[in-house]
Ligand code: HEC
Ligand code: HEC
């Protein structure tokens with residue numbers, strides 16, 4: 099071996115070893131850092147959910163329920179909703195609210211109390227339900243021939259005649275031979291598209307698809323030779339009976355009263371039975387007085403059942419003791435004192451557009467609304 103040649107081999111090995119050490123050191127540090135970052139992110143997410151829980155409890159529980167099970171507001175704790183709704187959507191819906199419904203705008207940008215960070219927190223809280231969220235079956239729509247008959251009487255009978263037996267303006271629909279030769283799809287599309295050139299309006303742009311399905315249920319019943327009574331409301335029938343009596347036609351009045359009796363329940367039915375008895379005794383003036391008084395108080399609800407409806411649907415805005423909040427006070431309320439029951443029921447069904455008082459149509463039955471009105475009467479002096 100030549101002594102003048104230095105032995106580099108050793109340095110190379112040491113160098114390599116050092117490099118390896120540095121790499122190893124860095125990667126240990128790196129793994130540690132990544133883990134630290136993950137933990138930090140997890141802590142941050144947990145804190146978000148915690149903060150979101152507080153906001154949810156303060157602001158959303160009254161309408162969406164303690165566990166997102168719904169109430170005045172929709173169900174939020176639902177697997178399908180959460181699976182199909184991105185955080186961005188939950189975020190922007192909560193920010194802006196849903197116009198002309200009871201879902202208020204929450205963002206400070208829209209006059210609400212929450213910042214964007216708050217809203218992200220509450221969205222994180224809602225999102226945390228997803229793994230265990232129940233699957234809620236959507237409420238299936240059941241077509242109803244009686245509803246279809248009511249729609250037909252009020253919308254189609256002017257041209258197609260009573261019970262669809264034909265009129266001056268338009269042919270019969272309730273025609274066994276024709277019904278047997280054409281299927282429901284044909285009726286569906288004829289009703290939806292109409293024949294504008296021949297005087298049959300285009301109903302697809304006026305009626306909802308569900309209303310057309312109610313009409314198809316009626317067509318089905320007619321095809322089977324079944325007569326369907328229109329589901330007239332008791333109020334309308336009382337009105338018709340009064341009208342008949344004023345016109346001096348007690349027989350028609352008796353018919354309207356008996357139809358009303360077939361749908362009326364409770365105290366209202368008792369009063370109707372009295373009117374029917376008076377008509378039978380040919381006491382037309384007495385029957386007219388009974389029916390007029392009933393019309394003023396109709397519908398007669400059950401205040402005890404109404405108290406429950408109130409707590410679930412009205413309390414969030416009108417207060418536990420009717421002291422008011424988002425909505426005006428109900429105890430006392432000059433509006434309730436000065437308005438007929440039937441008109442209040444109508445008002446609650448329709449709501450007042452452009453205010454937080456949204457329509458209750460489809461969410462409460464008329465009976466439930468009559469009950470809550472009876473309950474509100476009890477709060478008046
Ligand atoms: C005064 C009652 C009320 C309050 C309080 C309320 N909501 Fe709502 N919310 C509703 C109603 C009603 C709807 C359904 C609106 C409709 O008919 O589309 C709704 C809908 C929603 C939706 C859309 C759900 C869907 O099915 O698309 C989200 C998300 C939501 N609310 C979140 C919240 C959050 C978060 C809060 C609290 C910060 C809150 N809501 C507070 C009444 C309320
Ligand atoms: C303004 C009058 C008018 C009204 C209201 C009206 N229709 Fe018609 N309809 C007609 C006329 C006219 C025809 C016949 C058109 C033709 O000659 O092709 C017709 C035809 C039809 C037909 C086809 C009948 C057949 O056997 O060929 C159906 C089904 C029908 N209408 C359903 C309805 C329903 C359901 C409604 C209510 C939602 C309704 N129509 C309301 C005028 C009307």
Ligand code: HEC
Nearest residue numbers: 170200411412414415424425426433446450453454455470
């Ligand atoms: C999301 C909030 C909200 C809910 C829930 C709500 N209301 Fe209201 N309600 C209001 C507001 C706001 C008004 C005032 C509307 C206006 O400015 O005309 C109002 C008005 C009314 C009025 C008319 C009062 C008057 O003096 O004009 C009645 C009656 C009423 N509500 C009853 C009910 C009943 C009954 C329920 C439950 C079935 C209910 N409300 C649920 C917000 C609400």
